[in-house]
C-alpha cells in the first residue's frame with residue numbers, strides 16, 4: 796500500500812528536516828494540552844507528549860502515517876520547556892551557562908496498524924555566559940518558541956561550546972533515526988540525482 800506521511804507539527808524546523816532528506820509529507824497541525832503530561836522525568840515527558848501529539852491527530856485515510864515529536868531541555872533533573880517571558884528565558888540561560896545539559900526529543904510514529912516511539916538524547920555544553928551576553932541573545936528574540944530558551948541553529952550557536960550526540964535532535968527532530976524508523980512504516984526518502 797502506498798503510504799502518506801502526516802507531520803503532526805507546526806514547527807517549521809521539523810518540516811525543513813524532512814524536506815532536507817527528501818521525504819514528502821503533509822503538515823497537519825495538532826492542538827494538545829501539554830499540561831496533561833506531568834511526568835517529572837524529562838525523557839519520559841518528551842516521549843509521552845510526543846505520543847499525545849501523535850494520538851491526538853486524526854487519521855483521515857487508511858494509508859496515513861502520523862509523525863509527532865516533542866523536545867525538552869533538562870538540567871540536573873529540572874525540565875525546561877519554552878520560556879513564558881523574558882524573565883524565565885533569562886533564568887533558563889543563566890542556569891545553562893557553563894554547564895552540560897541534556898536535550899531529549901521524543902518521537903512517535905503511528906498508523907492504523909502500528910505504533911513506535913523512542914527518545915533521542917544529546918548532551919550540550921554551554922560556555923560560561925556573562926549578563927551582557929545573555930541580554931544580547933535575548934534581544935534577538937530567538938528564545939521564545941524554543942525549549943531551553945535557545946536555538947542552536949541560529950544565533951544560539953554562539954552559546955554552545957560542545958555537543959555530544961545528534962545535532963538535529965537539538966533542533967527538534969533526530970532525522971537519521973527518524974528515517975530508519977519510518978522505513979518500518981514503508982515511508983522512504985525519494986532518491987534522485989540531486990547533487991546539492
Ligand SMILES: Cc1cn([C@H]2C[C@H](O)[C@@H](COP(=O)(O)OP(=O)(O)OP(=O)(O)O)O2)c(=O)[nH]c1=O
Pocket residue numbers: 803804805806808809848864865866867868877898940941942943945946947948951965966967
Ligand atoms: C534546544 C532547541 C530547541 N528548539 C525547538 C525545537 C522545538 O520546535 C521547540 C520545542 O517545542 P516542542 O513542543 O517540541 O515543539 P513545537 O511546539 O515547536 O512544535 P509542534 O508541537 O507543533 O511539533 O524548541 C530549537 O529549535 N533549537 C534548539 O536548539
